[in-house]
Amino acid sequence: MSNQFELRLSGAGGQGLLLAGIVLAEAGILDGKFATQTQSYGPEARGGASKSEVIISDSEIDYPEVRTPNLTLALTQEAADKYISKDIINGIIVVDERVEIDPAIKYEKLIRVPIIKTAKNKIGKAIVANIVSLGIIVEATNIVSKEAMESAILNRVPKGTEKLNRMALESGYELAK
């Protein structure tokens, strides 16, 4: 078993996936691991599909490029079509309930849950869908500890939004159970 875990977080521009990638990498560091976080942008970045990639490893990471993600998150259909189908998936797929997965895609585990609806209706802010997603990822993989994830989030979110983000994270834990 490899001690390197690769994640691809995808969705629409403006869904906070860059922040999610940074927080996840920083949580890995708080757990004493190595991490890389990569954001790739094309001219279509504004509004179109966006992805953020993270590698967390017990040892130094040679190449920051994610090739066969152990986990792929897709919050929108466009992101799923663009970023899931291109790889041979042997890992976990996490998608919003509204996303349809091509039946040809192979995976070990699919988690299809109401991420955006939970952010919007339960927390009251669609923008925290990224934090709900992090909760799902942590609960499903244990790739970082819950303590590290909570600290990493509190280090990066705007002052005054701590409680909201903590609720979003906990809703993510619940969705993955």
Place this chain on the structure above:
Amino acid sequence: MSNQFELRLSGAGGQGLLLAGIVLAEAGILDGKFATQTQSYGPEARGGASKSEVIISDSEIDYPEVRTPNLTLALTQEAADKYISKDIINGIIVVDERVEIDPAIKYEKLIRVPIIKTAKNKIGKAIVANIVSLGIIVEATNIVSKEAMESAILNRVPKGTEKLNRMALESGYELAK
């Protein structure tokens, strides 16, 4: 001549180089180019040397890894020792005035200027050394337009700090002239 430009931004943790990398990549996008931004963290990341890498290209970027930077920024001696010496440099080196460069290192151009002192004394906030650095990089390379850089900074800095950051950017332009 390659149409791909690779940059490595290094310094100490807490100097805002992740933000500088994100802003630079986003400025590239505003100019209609492709970009990647990668942050690598080791367990020593807290307080130690930190680096953020950016690639800006006219066409899609195959590998987000910076191998032979066209420009390397180092704000601290530790970062210069760690991140300049490892590469064969054929490009531009930008360092703070207090940083000594190993005489064995080859470069096309060295810009050694008071980045941190300018941030601290002229702008009044050491934390804007990252934005002063961006001003130097833009003036020295034209890798992104000044209009795109200004918009990208204003998109990312906290509300209320726009004027401060604009001054920091302009001080960087002046230092590189």
